[in-house]
Amino acid sequence: MKKQFSKEVINKLKYYVYIYSDPETGEIFYVGKGIGNRVFSHLTDSEDTEKSHFIKRILDSGKEPKIEILTHGLEDDHTALKVEAAIIDLIGKEKLTNRVRGWQSGVFGRVEVNQLISHYEREQVNIDEPAIIIRLSRIFRYDMTDIELYDATRGGWRIGNDREKAKYAFAVFDGIVHEVYKVIAWFQAGSTFNTRGSLDNEITRWEFVGQKAEESIxxxxxxxxxxxxxxxxxxxxxxxxxxxxxNSNS
Structure with a gap:
């Protein structure tokens, strides 16, 4: 396998998105984007990462990972980042050695069409009930399960006593409401079971227990x-x- 591109090839490739696959199983284990000879840099990467260890195991066995350019001729890094994010979402990060999901994949990654419509139409609504809006950011995915979204929304947060007055909690990403929960009670963070595991600085944070709000809400x-x-x-x-x-007691 050649370990670098010629100057002529680099000029024609421009920005590109590439994949690494296991030579025995054919399964893709890494998705990346780059320019120039970036695609080959992982072969000599000595960082303590899952990707590097995976590649080292392949090389130590006397084989080489299969490297493919998925798409090329992209005019800028921004476009390459979007394509990379879409591919990672399509394959599923849990099947890859990538440490993070693709760039802004919460916005530009895999998304159901109705969610995409709401993202761009952005129909504004006024809230009439006593509520707390909770903005999710890095942990949000459009394909989150109900329990994942619930646990991501409910805690743990640094909030004051006014939390007790909130009848509803809104799970919000990029300004759009993705779920509404009826708040039953607040507890110190980490004191109730959470699929996300324990949280740092739990003594200063709170989490709520609740259920999906009534359908009319x-x-x-x-x-x-x-x-x-x-x-x-x-x-x-x-x-x-x-x-x-x-008055929360009313």
Missing amino acids: RSKYIKKSVEHYLPRSAQNPIKYVNIKGY
């Missing part, structure tokens, strides 16, 4: 935009709505 808000309450520029991922003056 869910249909009112899900796939609607609440970005006017919690803009992207806001650093705090939490926003109370209609809490002031609300």
Whole structure:
């Protein structure tokens, strides 16, 4: 296997997306993007990563990983990043040695068409009930299971006593409501079972236990935009709505 491209090939390839496969099984284990001779750099990478260890095992066996250029001729790094993210989402990160999902895959990765429509149409809705908006970021995926989304939304957060006044909790990504939960009670973070495992600094954080809101509430808000309450520029991922003056015992 050649370990570098000629200058002529590099000029014609431009930016590209590539894959590494196991030579015995044919299974893809890494997706990357690059320019120039980036595709070959992993063969001599000595970092302590799952990808590097996988490649070393193949080389130590006397074989070489299969390297393929999936697409090339891309004009810029931004486009290559989007393609890389889409491929990682298609294969599934759990089947790869990539340490992270593709760049902005939460926005540009694999997504069901109705969710994509709501993302771009961004129909604005006003919240009438006492609620807490919880913005999810890096941990969000469009293909999250119900329990994954619930556990990602409910905790643990650094919030004050006003949490007790919130009747509903909104799971929000990129300004769009993806689920609404009826809050039953708040507990110190880590004191209830969570599929995400233990959290750091649990003593200063809180998590709620709840259930999906009634259908009349869910249909009112899900796939609607609440970005006017919690803009992207806001650093705090939490926003109370209609809490002031609300008595949670009423």
